[in-house]
Amino acid sequence: MKNTKYDFKSIIDRHDTNCLKWDLFDDDVPMWVADMDFKVAPAIEKAIQKRASHPIYGYTLIPDELFEAYINWWDSRYNFKMSKENMAYSIGVMPSISSMIRCLTDEGDNILIQSPVYHVFFYFIQDNNRNVIENELIYENGQYSIDFEDLDEKLSDVEMMILCNPQNPVGKIWSSEDLKHIGELCRKHDVVLISDEIHCDLTNPGLKYNPFETSSDYDKVITCLSPSKSFNIAGFQSSIVHSKNGELLEKIKTQMQLDNSSACNVFATTAVIAAYEESEEWLDELRKVLYENRQTVKRYLAEELPVVKLVEGDATYLLWLDCSALNVHSKILGEFLRSNQGLFLSPGHEFGECGKDFLRMNVACPEELLMDGLRRLKAGIIALKNISNGL
Template identity: 75%
Template structure:
């Protein structure tokens, strides 16, 4: 192995959201990784840091070219500079889109269980959440297209998670095309959040929405923050070929002050996309191996919890329905009893309450310690509940 994905890095005392916000021994919740970044990224940041002035920063064309070349090379998704906007993050971008493309009181559709911040960004902007619950059957998820058709008739906007967080699903090109046709039918603006797109199993690629559908009212949100573990630099882009939508979003992002640039962000992003591809591909191998460790461990040591089949992200969706315990109770007990923190499924929607979300983006030593604590916590809880499962 060329890169270091094995050594456990002490992140406490670094103002880490994951490690310093709470006093948990093993936090396995928020979506960042406990691995060192690619060396090229660290080198680029140190080089920029060596210049002693950190003033206001412009976004160079080289950053957009890095995005364009990456998606063309890896996904045959051809973008143009004039169709892109810079933003400090995917969720700030989506918030600006909601304000610029919908009205107060409008209904915005999401597919639950889904990233919990989707709920907040809709409700905090005084819009209404409309859910198209995913169908969970035989350990897998699929879209209820009949329900989607009905719900889109009431919606002004749809926010798609592609690949899907938390269930780890890569939507097929056929699925995306059907979604596009339904959005066209009901004249619904579609936002595709593709932030997890690079984190797929080895040999598998995701399908960009804009290469899978000809629908023209589509905006894609892209960022290297998950793929290269650089969320702290707050950098992303928005892409759409629809000039009217692009202009309205551009104006709103400027009003929201979400189009500014971190002084280190451009260096980090360009080093990621231009110089760190082999690091990412090695990371994908590591994450796939970690996923197999979890799968085997649950099957051999903790069969009461089932791993939902997935092929993207480093966030595993665990079916805990046999435990007959609400997810908040289960997550809370694992924290207080064992010091291991997983996300409660209820946070992702009511239909997520039988699940926990597990972040496996950490060295195997830490992952195995976490799994052991989960097992010990489940055994302790079962003892308290007098063997209900």
């Protein structure tokens, strides 16, 4: 955007801050892990600085105001009515899901996910000695959809389904009709459904996601929510789980206490309340910036690198790039881009083998950095083609 109230242009040097994205590996342009290279909303920074000025950082209670912030946000933006008695605090969505896997399924059980999907789902299922069952999404004419016939068949032999809504990495907002159909099939087969909605706020301007619980009346559902992606505050480790099913929620609370994942970071509540109560304008401007970055990538690929296609998406700052025309496995392509250009994109096979022809690109960064990444992508693919051609 040419004129913005907030600063989405400054490049912030994140080196030497113990930053996972910039300090873990020696890459020039890391565009992989899902955090943003933008300053946080001023209200969050101000609130954290105020709390930091108090010189004691001991154990922290979770105030009612935090739950009220969640409740008001989802009610006003998505007409999703929640109540405190149906909520539980957690240090993060994935720790919550890991706890739910342990307390709601047994070792050896089958858990269904819809690939290509967030790769950590695979790890947590397997690390907890459960089996991954994949309901592969249908990719046709550059768009993704759900294979409901396959889903119906596979749900007959699973105990749990983990849904990603909006979907990471393909950026799809699932329709209310799709979600209602999923709920009907889960009810038919008596399957517990976990809905990971962590990317829900990061939709294209003019679009809103559909919360599962406003689209389906199925009762064995747990929704995972967090401001960490929306406001770039993952380091504070804060989320909630919501379920109207009291029996499920009590089991989850007990397991999270056993896993020590329900304690609160001393700065977490401060950051979350400032995000939801004072930073809505910043978020809506961010969404416009992310959409423009998406359009920049689309134009660049069409004009400079037509061999790579952008999969059209509705949400997230994670772009799914169709590299099938290169006929190179994503593992090889990703490794070459890193070694040849210092560009780190996520190889698509990590999200399921059906993603082997794709790369995932994080575009939540200033335009200058985005263009650097795109130029490196082009240069790397040209270099790889020259090597393949023996030049």
